[in-house]
Amino acid sequence: MRARRCQHTDDLLSWQPPQVEARFEPTRVRSATPSGKVCRALSEAMKEDGRSREEIAAALSEHLGEPISRDSLDAWASEAREASNIAGYRLIGLVSVLRSKELLNELLARTDMIVVDRKYRPLIERQLMEEAQTRIKKMIQKVDKEWKGLK
Template sequence: MTRRRSRCHDTDDLLAWQPPKPVRAFAPDRIRAASLAAQIARGVSEALKGSGRSRDQVAAEMSAYLGESVSTNILDKYASEAAEEHVINLVRFAALIHATRSRELLQMIAEPFGWAVVEQKHVDAIGLASALEERDRLNREIDARRRSLQQSGGLK
């Protein structure tokens, strides 16, 4: 008779663990829109929904950050595709990011340019990866030139 090993319940947690994503972005279908202004409005709406805070709390935090009054009414307009005359300005966009902690808002702006928004703690690792890629490219170029010189008799 074989003895069945009991499974450690902590193993389930380890197997379920997923590494954090270095780039966080809204799902493309959640911010897809006919114009950039409408896409920004959808992003504002998604950030407000995903913040875990009420619009009153977000407005209050934006107001404190800016030192000026930001109402929930204007947040509603910023989040509405229909309110085309109320596109959020950059200063308030920064305050919204501060209040919602939504890196996804920044990613929404960076992504069309081929850029990514990552946490500062990842910058050195990205720099190292870039340097290693450059070193590999240079090594391939050096090897190709060496082969060319050897074939032409210029290097023995």
């Protein structure tokens, strides 16, 4: 008689840790220039959103309180139209409308920073506090050794 295979083994072995840094597929946003990367990332974020560019433009118009057209979105996402860079406040508005951490992380790719969900803030702050506590304990141990040496 053949042994029954464990139904849970595959699940355990195929487990992957959650992805902290939201990113696009690298081949989808590859570009030779930083401005081209911005265009590719904007385009990819709008594709992943699922809404039409007209719907995104309407949502961004409402969010910013100023008219934004589909043509503007097309220009910002076009590598061929480098003179049509998106303004910073509009970029932040678009990130908000699209809810795209991936977009910001692509723009930060050449820095030492990433965008993570706000829900992780307490965990990050706790880690920073633990690191500070470790440094303080080491300082106390150093002072204690000095003090004991003076007795």
